[in-house]
Amino acid sequence: MADERTERADDGREEEDYGLDPDLIAGIVAAAAEGDGARVTALMEPLHAADIADLLEQVSPAERADILRLWGHEIDGEVLSELAESIREEVIAALPRDVLAEAVRELDSDDVVDLIEDLEEPQQEQILKALDAGDRAAVQQSLTWPEYSAGRLMQREVVTAPEHWTVGETIDFLRRDQELPDQFYHVILVDPGHHPIGYVTLGKLLSSPRTAQLTAITEDSFRTISARQEEGDVAYAFNQYHLISAPVVDDDDRLVGVITIDDAMSVLDEEHEEDMLRLAGVNDESHVSDGPLTTARQRLPWLVINLFTASLSAIVISRFEHTIASLVALAALMPIVASTGGIAGTQSLAVAVRALAARDLNSSNARRVVRRELFAGLLNGLGLALILGSAGALIFGDIRIGVVLGIAMIANQIVAALGGVLVPLTLDKLGLDPALASGTFVTTMTDVMGFFAFLGLATVILL
Amino acid sequence: MADERTERADDGREEEDYGLDPDLIAGIVAAAAEGDGARVTALMEPLHAADIADLLEQVSPAERADILRLWGHEIDGEVLSELAESIREEVIAALPRDVLAEAVRELDSDDVVDLIEDLEEPQQEQILKALDAGDRAAVQQSLTWPEYSAGRLMQREVVTAPEHWTVGETIDFLRRDQELPDQFYHVILVDPGHHPIGYVTLGKLLSSPRTAQLTAITEDSFRTISARQEEGDVAYAFNQYHLISAPVVDDDDRLVGVITIDDAMSVLDEEHEEDMLRLAGVNDESHVSDGPLTTARQRLPWLVINLFTASLSAIVISRFEHTIASLVALAALMPIVASTGGIAGTQSLAVAVRALAARDLNSSNARRVVRRELFAGLLNGLGLALILGSAGALIFGDIRIGVVLGIAMIANQIVAALGGVLVPLTLDKLGLDPALASGTFVTTMTDVMGFFAFLGLATVILL
Numbered sequence: 001m002a003d004e005r006t007e008r009a010d011d012g013r014e015e016e017d018y019g020l021d022p023d024l025i026a027g028i029v030a031a032a033a034e035g036d037g038a039r040v041t042a043l044m045e046p047l048h049a050a051d052i053a054d055l056l057e058q059v060s061p062a063e064r065a066d067i068l069r070l071w072g073h074e075i076d077g078e079v080l081s082e083l084a085e086s087i088r089e090e091v092i093a094a095l096p097r098d099v100l101a102e103a104v105r106e107l108d109s110d111d112v113v114d115l116i117e118d119l120e121e122p123q124q125e126q127i128l129k130a131l132d133a134g135d136r137a138a139v140q141q142s143l144t145w146p147e148y149s150a151g152r153l154m155q156r157e158v159v160t161a162p163e164h165w166t167v168g169e170t171i172d173f174l175r176r177d178q179e180l181p182d183q184f185y186h187v188i189l190v191d192p193g194h195h196p197i198g199y200v201t202l203g204k205l206l207s208s209p210r211t212a213q214l215t216a217i218t219e220d221s222f223r224t225i226s227a228r229q230e231e232g233d234v235a236y237a238f239n240q241y242h243l244i245s246a247p248v249v250d251d252d253d254r255l256v257g258v259i260t261i262d263d264a265m266s267v268l269d270e271e272h273e274e275d276m277l278r279l280a281g282v283n284d285e286s287h288v289s290d291g292p293l294t295t296a297r298q299r300l301p302w303l304v305i306n307l308f309t310a311s312l313s314a315i316v317i318s319r320f321e322h323t324i325a326s327l328v329a330l331a332a333l334m335p336i337v338a339s340t341g342g343i344a345g346t347q348s349l350a351v352a353v354r355a356l357a358a359r360d361l362n363s364s365n366a367r368r369v370v371r372r373e374l375f376a377g378l379l380n381g382l383g384l385a386l387i388l389g390s391a392g393a394l395i396f397g398d399i400r401i402g403v404v405l406g407i408a409m410i411a412n413q414i415v416a417a418l419g420g421v422l423v424p425l426t427l428d429k430l431g432l433d434p435a436l437a438s439g440t441f442v443t444t445m446t447d448v449m450g451f452f453a454f455l456g457l458a459t460v461i462l463l
Numbered sequence: 464m465a466d467e468r469t470e471r472a473d474d475g476r477e478e479e480d481y482g483l484d485p486d487l488i489a490g491i492v493a494a495a496a497e498g499d500g501a502r503v504t505a506l507m508e509p510l511h512a513a514d515i516a517d518l519l520e521q522v523s524p525a526e527r528a529d530i531l532r533l534w535g536h537e538i539d540g541e542v543l544s545e546l547a548e549s550i551r552e553e554v555i556a557a558l559p560r561d562v563l564a565e566a567v568r569e570l571d572s573d574d575v576v577d578l579i580e581d582l583e584e585p586q587q588e589q590i591l592k593a594l595d596a597g598d599r600a601a602v603q604q605s606l607t608w609p610e611y612s613a614g615r616l617m618q619r620e621v622v623t624a625p626e627h628w629t630v631g632e633t634i635d636f637l638r639r640d641q642e643l644p645d646q647f648y649h650v651i652l653v654d655p656g657h658h659p660i661g662y663v664t665l666g667k668l669l670s671s672p673r674t675a676q677l678t679a680i681t682e683d684s685f686r687t688i689s690a691r692q693e694e695g696d697v698a699y700a701f702n703q704y705h706l707i708s709a710p711v712v713d714d715d716d717r718l719v720g721v722i723t724i725d726d727a728m729s730v731l732d733e734e735h736e737e738d739m740l741r742l743a744g745v746n747d748e749s750h751v752s753d754g755p756l757t758t759a760r761q762r763l764p765w766l767v768i769n770l771f772t773a774s775l776s777a778i779v780i781s782r783f784e785h786t787i788a789s790l791v792a793l794a795a796l797m798p799i800v801a802s803t804g805g806i807a808g809t810q811s812l813a814v815a816v817r818a819l820a821a822r823d824l825n826s827s828n829a830r831r832v833v834r835r836e837l838f839a840g841l842l843n844g845l846g847l848a849l850i851l852g853s854a855g856a857l858i859f860g861d862i863r864i865g866v867v868l869g870i871a872m873i874a875n876q877i878v879a880a881l882g883g884v885l886v887p888l889t890l891d892k893l894g895l896d897p898a899l900a901s902g903t904f905v906t907t908m909t910d911v912m913g914f915f916a917f918l919g920l921a922t923v924i925l926l
Contacts, residue, residue, distance in 0.1 A: 018696055018699055018700045018703060018704075018822070019699065019703065019822035019825075020822070020825070020827075022825050022826040022827040025827040026827060029827075048703075048704055050703045050704060050705075051703070054822070054823065057823065058823065058825070058827055058828045059827075059828070060831060171669055174666075174669045174670045175669070175670055175671070175672065177670065180666065180670050181666075183664065183666065183707070184666050185648060185665075185666075185707075201646065202648075202665035202666060202668075202669060203637075203643060203644075203646065203647050203648075203665060205665075205669065206634055206637045206638070206665060206668065206669065207637045207638055207640065207643050208638070209638065233481055236481055236482070237481045238725075238728070239728055239729065239732055240481060240482065240511075240513045240514070241481075241511055241513060242513075242725045243725075244646070244648075244707075244724075244725065261707070261724050261725065261728065262701075262705040262706075262707065262724065264728070265701070265702055265724065265727070265728045265731065266702065268728065268731065268732060269702055269731060269735075272732075272735035272739070273817055273821075275739065276735070276738065276739050276742070276813055276816075276817055277813055277814065277817065279739070279813070280809045280810050280812065280813030280814075281806055281809065281810055282810045282813055282814055286814060287823075288814070288818040288823045288824050288828070288832055289823075290835070291835065292834075292835045292836075292837075292838035292839045292842065293839075293842070295835055295836070295839040296838075296839040296840075296842035296843045296846075299807065299810045299839065299843060300843050300846060302806060302810070303803055303806055303807060303810075303843055303847055304846075304847070304850065306802060306803050306806045307799065307803055307847060307850060307851060310798060310799040310802040310803060311799060313798045313799070313802065314795045314796055314798065314799055315795075317794055317795035317798070318792065318795040321791045321792065321794070321795065324787070324791050324794050325788070325791045328784040328787050328788045329781065329784065331780055331784070331787050331794040331797075332777045332778075332780035332781040332784065333777055334794075335773060335776050335777065335780070335798065335801070335910065335914070336770065336773040336774060336776070336777055338798070339769060339773040339776065339906070339910060340766055340769050340770055340773060342805070342906070343744055343765060343766055343769045343902075343903065343906075344762065344766060346743045346744065346902065347743050347744055347745045347762045347765070347766075348762075349743065350739055350740055350742070350743030350745055351740065351743075351745055351749060351751065353739075354736055354739055354740065355751040358736075359481070359482035359483070359517070360517065360520065360521065360750075360751045360752075361751050362482075362483070362485050362521070363485040364483075364485040364488040364489060364492075364521055364522075365521045365522070365751070368523060369751055371755075372753070372754065372755045372758055373755075373758070374755075375755030375756075375759070376755045376756075376758040376759040376762065379755065379756070379759035380759050380762060380763050380766055383759075383763060383767075384766055384767070384770060387767065387770060388770060439806075439809065440806065443802070443805070443806075447798065447802060451798070
């Protein structure tokens, strides 16, 4: 396995070193089609739960039904929690009750919460009933925190020690405790009121003498997270401060759980996906496994909105019908100015949305960034005006056409650069996600401005 | 601090719960402008290195120079390694030699590598000279691995144990060893040839009896990473398999270092940034702190390319000047079809680029996804054609205008949906980054197709 990877390494993207091998997928699908359950199970056995989830997402609905029929009884909770939401409901509905119950009982409370929070009521009930009383209470407790909050993300299984303990006492306690979480990276020190006051890494615990006081070896990086904190902020904090795990506290600052970096990394990944899709005007729940009908429905709203905003351009142009009638060549030239403005607006927008997400753009530097965009737009406008203006003047043998193209280009590049940063800044100020649909707004601005500047100038200068 | 956060929690984006407080930035800038070094130092003292780096990035060059003059001697290596590249060179150049030497000596080898790999030769030399001989050798060794490889990302400080050790022997060894890394999460088991053969979490080590064999408590999640592996693939593996740390091996499968999840998370974040910016046609090294000249230069290439691709649209339109001259209203209507196609293409493109990055789209399902896009495009095309066609027919009192608009819309929506998925799939197949500039390609396709279908149909049906 390692050899194989070494040979392939650094080969660029065409050879995927991780993730599913398409040949393996084809093999499993073929075995499932033949009804060869033993072979399906044998091929899937070595796969990681995350890869099995990807497999189930990537095959067609009919193939998925075949695979689940033959292999479904082997499914474990981890596969369910790795599945994309849209597929998860389908898979849960296809599983026999006892298989489902068995699968969810293996999961940590945070994974059960993640699994059921978006399910319909009846499926939710079914899974809650499968849990034992203690786990069910823990899950229901987590569900009382707001959606997308740290309280939903955290696991409730925490390893704590009273602040007055020594290293030796702590190690003895860990050896005795039968109920330790699968993964933990810190022992959290709590005071008698169960407020977290510091933490000790396991590395420090292992390398310190048994007589050392825990309070003497705590980490500077200690930070608590409120259970009400938005999960995107939690992911930011983990990435910014290189946290590995962080205690979560309730409204009275009492320890209620812990968030680990692998969960924060998943959230970071999802937030990025959301930003990228929203910026492109796509519903952020869309998934590659969605059918054509779902896909069409997810994308239609912004297309219809764009139909109306594009009509603004049409109205602007129609005001200049007289100008176009006098010189039809203008109709061919006008999209150049508009389209180059669209690209410039998209560039400025992507930089601003990213900077806002990374907390690199805020009220302390917004003014300077806007000024920078203004100058950058002016500079590129001048450069593009020079190219397009000379080309236009030469091709049409009329320097005035070059002047009109040039000035319209400069005006539109400035509008594009400013719009690209001001629209997301405004949305952010209003408490909205700056990635939300800024794309359509900005290209409408550049289209309208592009057509108006070009045709307006043409009317004044050429007619 | 915790109280403050609890109150603010779940307040949406307008109140940033982490990151820098703009008031604090203003206070530091004001103190620096007054030359009040004591106050600058006092205000910056409680800040995390990552926040200090953000502060230095967000202020203007003049303000940065003031702050560095007053506070620069306090800088530590972590601040340097958190800084954006463009600012880092400037800061390093501004620091006195002894301050710089002191700062880099504190860093782990992987952070020094990250710090110097993009510096110019003289600055690189200066930093290497500041290191002691052992660290210098380690850094130079890391630099022999390819750029953006696991070998550059890994830290060389690893904690290993011979495979035959017991828990007790391992703990005793850890207590004796004075040179343990700051952060480690696993003890890696190696055979006599120094090949990693498994790992044990510190949690297991702490909770197992001293007499237990290490080989009896190893983790299933164990995976090695080749030092030549591309860092994006490493980040994918950490996210997909919930890894916390993974041993890195050389071409002979010998252990050479370890990568931890916080480094993988940074890479994931950077890769996302790259995808988002590239898709928008922006140089992925652009940063919010860049000046207007740098910004303009970074964006100009794609703008110029777009100038040429937009000329294709102009050429198409100019072929139909006769048609437009006969009915000037067509000039006003034609951007609606083109622009709605542009949005649809962007939607389809964003979904495909994201799915490729997440390894959710590959040869096993590409055919089905393309078919899905085709149908989704057709469906939305029909819906939009109905709206736009009826509006056009009513407004112009001519059903034939409605028909032309409708059919052109359907054709362009299909082209947009297909182009959005086929362009990135093709780039990926060619071993190129699918996010690279697909945006311009796809909108060119939809513009050209939009104008051609609309004006062509108008010529046939209306004239």
